[in-house]
Amino acid sequence: MNVGHIALAALALGLSSQALSASETGDAVRGQALYASRCVGCHSIDSNRVGPAHRGVVGRRAGSVPGYEYSTALKQSKLVWTKHNLERWLANPENTIPGQKMGYRVEDAQDRADLIAFLSDP
Amino acid sequence: METTLFSRRRALTAVTSSVLSAGAITLLGGVRTAHANTAAESDIAILNVAVGLEHEGIGAYAIALKSGLLDEGTAKVAAKFQDDHKRHNDALIAAIRQLGGEPVTARTEAEYADALKVNGLKNQTDVLDLAARLELGATNAYLGVIPSFSDSALSKVAARLAADEAIHFAVLNLSLGRPFLPALAFGA
Secondary structure (H helix, E strand, O other): OOHHHHHHHHHHHHHHHHHHHHHHOOOHHHHHHHHHHHHOOOOOOOOOOOOOOOOOOOOOEOOOOOOOOOOHHHHHOOOEOOHHHHHHHHHOHHHHOOOOOOOOOOOOHHHHHHHHHHHHOO | OOOOOOOHHHHHHHHHOOOOOOOOOOOOOOOOOOOOHHHHHHHHHHHHHHHHHHHHHHHHHHHHHHOOOOOHHHHHHHHHHHHHHHHHHHHHHHHHHHOOOOOOOOOOHHHHHHHOOHHHOOOHHHHHHHHHHHHHHHHHHHHHHHHHOOOHHHHHHHHHHHHHHHHHHHHHHHHOOOOOOOOOOOOO
């Protein structure tokens, strides 16, 4: 194995470690700022808008907020919004629940962890 | 015509001197080639989220204009920005139909007012603050969906729409006397 391979392996290990540690150490204060900047265009904590309200999302079944018009995919999903599933969803909604309509991705693992920390107790 | 935007008053005055021009905007040039159904349906779904966003923006500015809280110059800016959102929506709806989809319809102003908690708005600053938050959210929403489109032409559309929303946010932010955002703040 040459130096380049070793470097790539180290990078991959570092990135995966970053994802695991980010999911465990989210910063809710930073998450609130991210929510205000990145999510408020479509969501509120207490109101259904372009997206459903987020209060109580952690532990809730996907597609279950009363009064919001979900995609068929979300309505039929049996997924529960655990922190792990929220992490997957925010990284790539379509891969998590094919046929969804959000489309918005949060590409940075720490950003996802911080948002989930905020959403756990907004 | 005033061209500088470095004072709050001038920021709003410069915007009001722009011309509201008529004419359709075409976002997707030419005839679409055949799409895989799933890819087209996914793109249509995301475009419809954008339509929902624009409907809400149009409704929010309508509420602001009827509130009696805006001075004349600010009301002209709000009308201009509302018109931009209407043009965005016309183009998005045309793109959805071009792809074979059906656009979502707007909610009532009363529903937007309730969802946006406008009862708490007491003065022009409150209105501008709400508008700025929504425009920042819209900018980042468009930037965030760019990688999700199966058609790169639609990704470019999202980028163009984000640029318009960013202009709206920048003017509103400046009019509130707030500092410029740091570099690379959008989408972060």
